[in-house]
Amino acid sequence: MASFEDASQNFLTWLTKCGAEISPKISLQDLREEHAGRGVVATQDIAEDELLFRIPRSAILCVENSILSTELPKTTFDSLGPWLSLILVMLYEYQNHGASNWSPYFDVLPTDFNTLMFWSEDELAHLQASAVVSKIGRAGADASFANDLVPVIREFADVFFSGDMHADEKAAAMSSPENMQLMHKMGSLIMAYAFDVEPAVPPTRAVDEDGYASEDEDEALPKGMVPLADMLNADADRNNARLFYEESSLSMKALAPIPAGDQIFNDYGALPRSDLLRRYGYITDNYAPYDVVEIPHALVLDTITTTAISPQLTPSAAEEREAYLSEHPGLTESGYDITRLDPSTPLAESLPELTLLTKTLLLPASEFARLASKGKLPRLEVADAQHAKLLLEIVRRRKAQYATTLEQDLSNPPAGGEGERRREQAWRVRVGEKEILRDVEAALEGVVKGFDDAAAATGEKRSGEEVENDGEEGKRRRVR
Numbered sequence: 001m002a003s004f005e006d007a008s009q010n011f012l013t014w015l016t017k018c019g020a021e022i023s024p025k026i027s028l029q030d031l032r033e034e035h036a037g038r039g040v041v042a043t044q045d046i047a048e049d050e051l052l053f054r055i056p057r058s059a060i061l062c063v064e065n066s067i068l069s070t071e072l073p074k075t076t077f078d079s080l081g082p083w084l085s086l087i088l089v090m091l092y093e094y095q096n097h098g099a100s101n102w103s104p105y106f107d108v109l110p111t112d113f114n115t116l117m118f119w120s121e122d123e124l125a126h127l128q129a130s131a132v133v134s135k136i137g138r139a140g141a142d143a144s145f146a147n148d149l150v151p152v153i154r155e156f157a158d159v160f161f162s163g164d165m166h167a168d169e170k171a172a173a174m175s176s177p178e179n180m181q182l183m184h185k186m187g188s189l190i191m192a193y194a195f196d197v198e199p200a201v202p203p204t205r206a207v208d209e210d211g212y213a214s215e216d217e218d219e220a221l222p223k224g225m226v227p228l229a230d231m232l233n234a235d236a237d238r239n240n241a242r243l244f245y246e247e248s249s250l251s252m253k254a255l256a257p258i259p260a261g262d263q264i265f266n267d268y269g270a271l272p273r274s275d276l277l278r279r280y281g282y283i284t285d286n287y288a289p290y291d292v293v294e295i296p297h298a299l300v301l302d303t304i305t306t307t308a309i310s311p312q313l314t315p316s317a318a319e320e321r322e323a324y325l326s327e328h329p330g331l332t333e334s335g336y337d338i339t340r341l342d343p344s345t346p347l348a349e350s351l352p353e354l355t356l357l358t359k360t361l362l363l364p365a366s367e368f369a370r371l372a373s374k375g376k377l378p379r380l381e382v383a384d385a386q387h388a389k390l391l392l393e394i395v396r397r398r399k400a401q402y403a404t405t406l407e408q409d410l411s412n413p414p415a416g417g418e419g420e421r422r423r424e425q426a427w428r429v430r431v432g433e434k435e436i437l438r439d440v441e442a443a444l445e446g447v448v449k450g451f452d453d454a455a456a457a458t459g460e461k462r463s464g465e466e467v468e469n470d471g472e473e474g475k476r477r478r479v480r
């Protein structure tokens with residue numbers, strides 16, 4: 001087996017033979033000491049817009065380029081969808097190893113992952129109540145491998161294991177735990193490495209009778225593994241390069257001047273650290289500003305129907321309002337994100353869906369009827385003391401779902417070191433979520449106090465007026 005360095009060199013040689021153009025100002029480097037695998041680094045100063053490399057479309061590992069797409073009916077790929085189709089093709093190319101055009105590429109792709117899919121139950125437990133745990137989707141993936149992918153491999157065993165007299169047995173063995181694990185690895189590679197490949201020629205957009213183009217095309221973009229483009233790491237706002245889709249090739253270009261010695265970073269998106277860990281298996285503190293804490297929908301409903309704060313909401317009224325809210329995107333999801341508070345923006349903007357949902361649920365019946373008749377939503381702001389108290393109660397109940405408090409976590413950080421890596425990553429994720437809950441709790445306490453103080457002042461004013469009007473009676477009331 002080639003060494004790490006040899007595998008990198010073989011890969012670059014293969015890619016050049018495939019027709020790629022690679023700038024002499026970059027190199028593929030070993031960043032394992034930083035737990036970052038391989039990464040692309042500038043070896044000389046690079047100017048803004050400068051080409052870093054150009055990959056021909058024919059080198060992309062995708063359904064279209066694999067021989068399998070000529071051997072299996074198109075309807076099979078259509079029914080599998082982009083994700084499972086690419087897993088199928090990757091399995092085919094991977095098990096064909098030496099004979100596959102992409103063999104040197106597979107040699108630089110990882111076989112071990114740190115993504116949450118590969119964490120043990122004990123390791124996941126350190127994430128405590130983070131909503132990310134429910135998003136790993138191992139059972140769903142297992143089911144679609146077993147029910148959708150394996151039957152296709154069995155049906156086309158003679159193509160999949162072409163020339164192998166044990167093709168049928170091999171296809172049957174695809175349901176074994178080892179092969180399921182292999183499918184998870186391909187799925188994880190796609191999640192962390194694949195690009196949604198824009199077509200060579202933009203599709204002619206279907207236009208409806210009012211002249212509006214349909215927006216569905218983006219969702220249907222085929223996924224492809226783009227060699228070298230996927231060797232770029234990412235670190236939040238340190239993004240300095242981007243992939244441009246051209247007719248016969250894909251070009252990675254510098255977005256800013258890159259000094260020699262700097263790493264070249266792609267953009268994986270403004271992901272919270274929980275999601276970064278789930279999809280990419282790493283986190284850095286640069287992603288901390290994008291952290292979120294998710295409030296489950298069930299917790300909102302449970303709180304609103306069991307607390308004394310909102311006695312007016314009957315289950316049937318809640319149902320009616322939910323049905324109305326379901327017409328508005330984002331308001332009847334399985335959960336609602338709270339982002340980090342920004343002192344320069346109103347509190348409600350850090351919890352927009354949760355604010356709108358709870359505000360609508362609390363509206364007096366006549367107010368709700370008026371709003372619904374216009375198809376509108378309430379204004380995005382905390383309505384009154386009752387609304388603020390309800391939000392506060394939801395936040396406190398969410399906080400209580402974590403096994404330890406923020407203070408306990410902060411006073412007991414993981415020791416660090418090799419064996420502690422996942423524990424430490426989980427600790428950072430849950431600390432980030434608890435910081436958000438702490439800050440939003442404090443902000444809501446302030447809002448409740450503000451409403452209470454205003455009500456007290458109004459009450460005092462009223463009693464004051466009554467003093468003038470009612471004499472002794474008013475005074476007694478004010479003292480009480």
Ligand SMILES: C[S@@+](CC[C@H](N)C(=O)[O-])C[C@H]1O[C@@H](n2cnc3c(N)ncnc32)[C@H](O)[C@@H]1O
Binds near residue numbers: 035193230280
């Ligand atoms: C698209 S690949 C980038 C190439 C990858 N480093 C490799 O060696 O194959 C994405 C993976 O790179 C790693 N990665 C990306 N950015 C990173 C960073 N800033 N720090 C540590 N690891 C990173 C993660 O393992 C992630 O799943």
